[in-house]
Amino acid sequence: MARKTHVQTTINGEQTEFLCHPHQSLSEVLRDELHMTGTKEGCTTGDCGACSVLLDGRLVCGCLVLAIEAEDTEITTIEGMASGEKLHPLQQKFLEHAALQCGICTPGFLIAAKALLEHNPDPTEHEVRYWLSGNLCRCTGYDKIVAAVLDAAQSMGGDTR
Amino acid sequence: MREIEYAAPTSVDDAIAALAGAGVCRPFAGGTDLLVQMRSVPPSEQKWVDIKRIPEMTSIALDASGLRLGAAASCWEVSQHKGLRETFPGLVEAAELIGSIQIQNRATVGGNVCNASPAADTVPALIAVGADCVIAGPDGRRTVPVAEFVTGPGTTQLGDNELLVELVVPPVAARTADAYLRFSPRGEMDIAVVGAGVSVTLASDGTCTAARVALGAVGPTAFGVPAAADALVGTSLDETALERAAAASRDAANPIDDKRGTVTYRRTVAGVLTRRAVQLAASRATERSS
Ligand code: FES
Numbered sequence: 001m002a003r004k005t006h007v008q009t010t011i012n013g014e015q016t017e018f019l020c021h022p023h024q025s026l027s028e029v030l031r032d033e034l035h036m037t038g039t040k041e042g043c044t045t046g047d048c049g050a051c052s053v054l055l056d057g058r059l060v061c062g063c064l065v066l067a068i069e070a071e072d073t074e075i076t077t078i079e080g081m082a083s084g085e086k087l088h089p090l091q092q093k094f095l096e097h098a099a100l101q102c103g104i105c106t107p108g109f110l111i112a113a114k115a116l117l118e119h120n121p122d123p124t125e126h127e128v129r130y131w132l133s134g135n136l137c138r139c140t141g142y143d144k145i146v147a148a149v150l151d152a153a154q155s156m157g158g159d160t161r
Numbered sequence: 162m163r164e165i166e167y168a169a170p171t172s173v174d175d176a177i178a179a180l181a182g183a184g185v186c187r188p189f190a191g192g193t194d195l196l197v198q199m200r201s202v203p204p205s206e207q208k209w210v211d212i213k214r215i216p217e218m219t220s221i222a223l224d225a226s227g228l229r230l231g232a233a234a235s236c237w238e239v240s241q242h243k244g245l246r247e248t249f250p251g252l253v254e255a256a257e258l259i260g261s262i263q264i265q266n267r268a269t270v271g272g273n274v275c276n277a278s279p280a281a282d283t284v285p286a287l288i289a290v291g292a293d294c295v296i297a298g299p300d301g302r303r304t305v306p307v308a309e310f311v312t313g314p315g316t317t318q319l320g321d322n323e324l325l326v327e328l329v330v331p332p333v334a335a336r337t338a339d340a341y342l343r344f345s346p347r348g349e350m351d352i353a354v355v356g357a358g359v360s361v362t363l364a365s366d367g368t369c370t371a372a373r374v375a376l377g378a379v380g381p382t383a384f385g386v387p388a389a390a391d392a393l394v395g396t397s398l399d400e401t402a403l404e405r406a407a408a409a410s411r412d413a414a415n416p417i418d419d420k421r422g423t424v425t426y427r428r429t430v431a432g433v434l435t436r437r438a439v440q441l442a443a444s445r446a447t448e449r450s451s
């Protein structure tokens with residue numbers, strides 16, 4: 001076994017360090033080393049989006065990023081979305097619209113939707129569907145997810161943090 | 162064991178030195194192909210050289226001398242670059258068709274070319290605008306046209322210790338524009354059944370004075386179709402010329418039968434897309450002349 005590498009990074013605003021093997025993905029290290037299991041893994045091939053995180057503000061699949069690449073970057077995961085007990089408006093709207101059933105896709109959808117609203121605070125339904133096409137849901141049929149994102153965008157009125 | 166050694170050099174020279182190490186060394190940019198390959202066929206030992214920390218390789222420079230597109234610039238950067246969309250709309254359309262937003266943020270045009278899939282969207286689009294690959298190696302740099310760089314499904318001219326540094330495209334001539342159209346069952350998140358890249362130049366009276374037509378997913382590599390371009394040059398892109406170009410593309414197409422389409426179907430679509438891409442490029446070229 002090759003030696004582990006020390007990585008220093010910022011996760012949800014907090015300075016974090018970890019040891020990893022160079023072949024390990026970011027989602028693997030988040031879940032198995034840092035025990036941040038909010039980020040899910042479905043396919044590990046970039047198809048399902050369950051592993052979505054923000055890397056320096058960019059929406060990426062955690063399964064297709066090497067953990068070692070996180071050095072000196074800023075990562076946002078689902079664990080950083082609510083402020084304490086207060087849910088992010090997207091989380092609140094997902095609950096109100098029943099936009100989740102089994103929930104395995106939900107963290108990925110929330111992170112992807114957050115990235116969308118930061119990029120485009122007032123998206124059309126078409127833009128929401130296009131942006132979320134990298135996230136798969138086998139339960140809801142998508143309509144409720146799309147409705148929740150549109151409703152959240154409206155309630156946030158451009159304040160996308 | 163999928164043992165990987167990782168290096169993240171900050172200059173092309175350092176990257177070349179890193180690639181010269183013993184064993185299998187692979188340039189690593191977005192990882193959207195490489196990481197998936199690693200999981201399906203775990204390599205024995207490999208060294209991955211991350212090229213995203215090399216400023217020259219992530220930059221996009223567009224000026225009077227044309228475009229220099231760093232091989233590690235992401236598709237997202239390409240699609241958000243305003244001048245690039247205005248200058249090479251077809252090339253941007255091709256880059257935008259690759260994967261989801263998550264993939265766009267990581268995948269690179271250079272990686273799409275090096276992965277050398279017969280269905281790669283950017284390859285026909287690059288051939289249509291006359292792009293070259295700038296390759297760096299231990300003995301310096303060399304330049305090869307994109308159409309020659311890709312040599313077969315999954316294979317390129319790149320030697321073991323070489324690196325694709327950038328794609329260079331000459332400046333757009335007056336009244337010239339490009340277009341890329343892809344046919345796939347789903348609009349997004351799908352792979353081309355056929356792709357067609359076209360560039361046309363129009364004289365002030367609308368006569369086509371130069372053209373390039375390239376097809377993807379209908380042969381082992383994407384390729385230019387000079388006969389289709391010849392059918393367009395000297396015409397006003399009237400119905401006869403469009404049909405002759407479409408017929409040339411159908412003849413040049415050499416597809417396989419697979420779950421995405423039969424040979425006959427792909428040939429037919431190659432003709433249809435050629436015609437539509439020519440019309441789209443021509444309407445853009447006309448806008449540019451007004
Ligand atoms: S686990 Fe990463 S995209 Fe499916």
Ligand code: FES
Nearest residue numbers: 101103137138139
């Ligand atoms: S809620 Fe079950 S996969 Fe989306």
